[in-house]
Amino acid sequence: MPARVILDSKKFALTLDRLCYQLIENHKDFSDSVIIGIQPRGVPLANRIHQRLKEIQKDAKLQYGVLDITFYRDDFRRRDEEPTPRETNIDFSIEGKNVVLVDDVLYTARTIRAAFDALLAHGRPDKVELLVLIDRRLSRHIPIQPTYVGKTIDAIESEYVKVDWKEEDGEDKVVILPKKD
Numbered sequence: 001m002p003a004r005v006i007l008d009s010k011k012f013a014l015t016l017d018r019l020c021y022q023l024i025e026n027h028k029d030f031s032d033s034v035i036i037g038i039q040p041r042g043v044p045l046a047n048r049i050h051q052r053l054k055e056i057q058k059d060a061k062l063q064y065g066v067l068d069i070t071f072y073r074d075d076f077r078r079r080d081e082e083p084t085p086r087e088t089n090i091d092f093s094i095e096g097k098n099v100v101l102v103d104d105v106l107y108t109a110r111t112i113r114a115a116f117d118a119l120l121a122h123g124r125p126d127k128v129e130l131l132v133l134i135d136r137r138l139s140r141h142i143p144i145q146p147t148y149v150g151k152t153i154d155a156i157e158s159e160y161v162k163v164d165w166k167e168e169d170g171e172d173k174v175v176i177l178p179k180k181d
Helices: 009-027 043-055 110-120
Strands: 002-005 035-038 063-069 098-106 128-138 148-155 159-164 173-178
Touching: 002 009, 002 043, 002 110, 009 043, 009 128, 009 148, 035 110, 043 063, 043 098, 043 110, 043 128, 063 173, 098 110, 098 159, 098 173, 110 128, 128 159
Parallel strands: 035 063, 035 098, 098 128, 128 148
Antiparallel strands: 002 173, 159 173
Protein backbone atom coordinates (compact mmCIF):
# COMPACT_ATOMS: atom_id res chain seq x y z
CA MET A 1 0.00 0.00 0.00
CA PRO A 2 1.36 3.44 -0.85
CA ALA A 3 1.62 6.25 1.70
CA ARG A 4 -1.54 8.36 1.99
CA VAL A 5 -1.37 12.01 3.04
CA ILE A 6 -4.25 12.75 5.41
CA LEU A 7 -3.18 16.29 6.35
CA ASP A 8 -1.06 18.37 3.97
CA SER A 9 0.66 21.55 5.20
CA LYS A 10 -2.37 23.79 4.52
CA LYS A 11 -4.86 21.49 6.29
CA PHE A 12 -2.29 20.96 9.05
CA ALA A 13 -2.14 24.73 9.75
CA LEU A 14 -5.93 25.06 9.67
CA THR A 15 -6.27 22.12 12.06
CA LEU A 16 -3.80 23.64 14.54
CA ASP A 17 -5.62 26.98 14.41
CA ARG A 18 -8.97 25.28 15.01
CA LEU A 19 -7.56 23.43 18.03
CA CYS A 20 -6.17 26.69 19.43
CA TYR A 21 -9.49 28.48 19.07
CA GLN A 22 -11.27 25.58 20.77
CA LEU A 23 -8.82 25.88 23.67
CA ILE A 24 -9.40 29.63 23.90
CA GLU A 25 -13.16 29.12 23.87
CA ASN A 26 -12.95 26.72 26.83
CA HIS A 27 -10.04 28.20 28.81
CA LYS A 28 -10.43 31.97 28.16
CA ASP A 29 -7.20 33.61 29.46
CA PHE A 30 -5.67 30.33 30.73
CA SER A 31 -5.32 31.71 34.27
CA ASP A 32 -6.51 28.38 35.71
CA SER A 33 -5.14 26.17 32.92
CA VAL A 34 -1.79 24.73 31.86
CA ILE A 35 -0.60 22.99 28.70
CA ILE A 36 1.67 19.97 29.03
CA GLY A 37 3.24 18.13 26.09
CA ILE A 38 3.88 14.39 26.47
CA GLN A 39 7.45 13.35 25.59
CA PRO A 40 8.52 12.67 22.94
CA ARG A 41 5.96 13.07 20.12
CA GLY A 42 3.51 15.37 21.88
CA VAL A 43 6.11 18.05 22.54
CA PRO A 44 6.36 19.45 18.97
CA LEU A 45 2.55 19.75 18.87
CA ALA A 46 2.41 21.34 22.33
CA ASN A 47 5.20 23.77 21.36
CA ARG A 48 3.35 24.80 18.23
CA ILE A 49 0.04 25.20 20.07
CA HIS A 50 1.72 27.20 22.84
CA GLN A 51 3.36 29.55 20.30
CA ARG A 52 0.15 29.99 18.31
CA LEU A 53 -1.90 30.69 21.44
CA LYS A 54 0.59 33.42 22.44
CA GLU A 55 0.19 34.97 18.95
CA ILE A 56 -3.62 34.86 19.04
CA GLN A 57 -4.11 35.88 22.67
CA LYS A 58 -1.25 38.15 23.70
CA ASP A 59 -2.59 38.73 27.22
CA ALA A 60 -3.10 35.05 28.05
CA LYS A 61 -1.34 33.70 31.14
CA LEU A 62 0.00 30.58 29.47
CA GLN A 63 1.91 28.07 31.54
CA TYR A 64 3.58 25.36 29.50
CA GLY A 65 5.54 22.25 30.41
CA VAL A 66 6.73 18.88 29.12
CA LEU A 67 6.22 15.50 30.76
CA ASP A 68 8.35 12.35 30.47
CA ILE A 69 6.44 9.10 30.93
CA THR A 70 9.31 6.63 30.43
CA PHE A 71 9.17 4.98 33.87
CA TYR A 72 5.36 5.06 34.06
CA ARG A 73 4.77 2.94 30.94
CA ASP A 74 3.18 -0.48 31.48
CA ASP A 75 5.70 -2.04 29.07
CA PHE A 76 8.73 -0.50 30.82
CA ARG A 77 10.21 -3.83 31.97
CA ARG A 78 9.20 -5.75 28.84
CA ARG A 79 11.35 -3.80 26.40
CA ASP A 80 14.49 -5.36 24.96
CA GLU A 81 16.40 -2.09 24.85
CA GLU A 82 17.27 0.17 27.76
CA PRO A 83 14.71 3.03 27.93
CA THR A 84 16.00 6.55 27.39
CA PRO A 85 14.40 8.97 29.82
CA ARG A 86 13.63 12.43 28.50
CA GLU A 87 13.18 15.79 30.16
CA THR A 88 10.26 16.66 32.38
CA ASN A 89 9.95 20.39 32.80
CA ILE A 90 6.97 21.49 34.85
CA ASP A 91 8.18 24.51 36.83
CA PHE A 92 4.74 25.52 38.11
CA SER A 93 2.08 23.96 40.30
CA ILE A 94 -0.66 21.91 38.65
CA GLU A 95 -2.54 21.68 41.94
CA GLY A 96 -6.17 22.64 41.29
CA LYS A 97 -5.44 23.60 37.67
CA ASN A 98 -7.08 22.48 34.44
CA VAL A 99 -4.39 20.50 32.62
CA VAL A 100 -4.44 20.05 28.85
CA LEU A 101 -2.26 17.05 28.00
CA VAL A 102 -1.03 17.13 24.39
CA ASP A 103 0.07 14.21 22.21
CA ASP A 104 0.34 13.75 18.46
CA VAL A 105 -1.49 10.44 17.85
CA LEU A 106 -3.94 8.64 20.14
CA TYR A 107 -3.76 4.95 19.33
CA THR A 108 -4.06 2.36 22.14
CA ALA A 109 -4.22 5.04 24.91
CA ARG A 110 -1.43 3.35 26.91
CA THR A 111 0.76 6.46 26.55
CA ILE A 112 -2.04 8.61 27.96
CA ARG A 113 -2.59 6.24 30.89
CA ALA A 114 1.12 6.51 31.69
CA ALA A 115 0.91 10.31 31.36
CA PHE A 116 -1.92 10.39 33.93
CA ASP A 117 0.26 8.50 36.41
CA ALA A 118 3.29 10.71 35.74
CA LEU A 119 1.18 13.85 36.02
CA LEU A 120 -0.09 12.89 39.48
CA ALA A 121 3.52 12.88 40.72
CA HIS A 122 3.37 16.68 40.21
CA GLY A 123 0.14 17.34 42.09
CA ARG A 124 -3.60 16.88 41.83
CA PRO A 125 -5.15 18.85 38.98
CA ASP A 126 -8.77 19.93 39.11
CA LYS A 127 -9.44 18.61 35.61
CA VAL A 128 -7.42 16.85 32.88
CA GLU A 129 -8.25 17.21 29.20
CA LEU A 130 -6.56 15.51 26.26
CA LEU A 131 -5.68 17.19 22.96
CA VAL A 132 -4.47 15.05 20.06
CA LEU A 133 -3.73 15.89 16.45
CA ILE A 134 -4.84 12.43 15.22
CA ASP A 135 -7.30 10.05 16.88
CA ARG A 136 -7.05 6.44 15.67
CA ARG A 137 -10.37 5.55 17.24
CA LEU A 138 -10.60 1.84 16.41
CA SER A 139 -7.54 0.63 18.33
CA ARG A 140 -8.06 1.44 22.02
CA HIS A 141 -6.74 -0.89 24.69
CA ILE A 142 -7.83 1.51 27.42
CA PRO A 143 -11.13 3.46 27.34
CA ILE A 144 -9.72 6.97 27.04
CA GLN A 145 -11.20 9.56 24.70
CA PRO A 146 -9.69 12.91 23.68
CA THR A 147 -11.34 16.23 24.50
CA TYR A 148 -9.87 18.00 21.45
CA VAL A 149 -9.18 16.20 18.16
CA GLY A 150 -7.53 17.55 15.04
CA LYS A 151 -8.64 14.66 12.81
CA THR A 152 -10.20 11.26 13.47
CA ILE A 153 -9.11 8.41 11.23
CA ASP A 154 -9.87 4.74 10.89
CA ALA A 155 -6.49 3.18 10.11
CA ILE A 156 -6.15 -0.58 10.10
CA GLU A 157 -3.75 -2.42 12.43
CA SER A 158 -1.15 -2.90 9.68
CA GLU A 159 -0.83 0.87 9.11
CA TYR A 160 1.33 3.46 10.84
CA VAL A 161 0.44 7.14 11.27
CA LYS A 162 3.44 9.47 10.94
CA VAL A 163 3.35 13.15 11.86
CA ASP A 164 6.02 15.27 10.16
CA TRP A 165 7.00 18.68 11.56
CA LYS A 166 8.42 21.52 9.53
CA GLU A 167 11.13 22.11 12.15
CA GLU A 168 12.34 18.50 12.09
CA ASP A 169 11.17 17.02 8.78
CA GLY A 170 11.01 20.05 6.48
CA GLU A 171 7.22 20.02 6.07
CA ASP A 172 4.11 19.82 8.22
CA LYS A 173 2.04 16.80 7.20
CA VAL A 174 0.40 13.62 8.46
CA VAL A 175 0.69 10.41 6.44
CA ILE A 176 -0.51 6.84 6.81
CA LEU A 177 2.18 4.30 5.91
CA PRO A 178 2.27 0.52 5.83
CA LYS A 179 3.80 -0.78 9.08
CA LYS A 180 7.32 -2.13 8.82
CA ASP A 181 7.69 -5.65 10.19
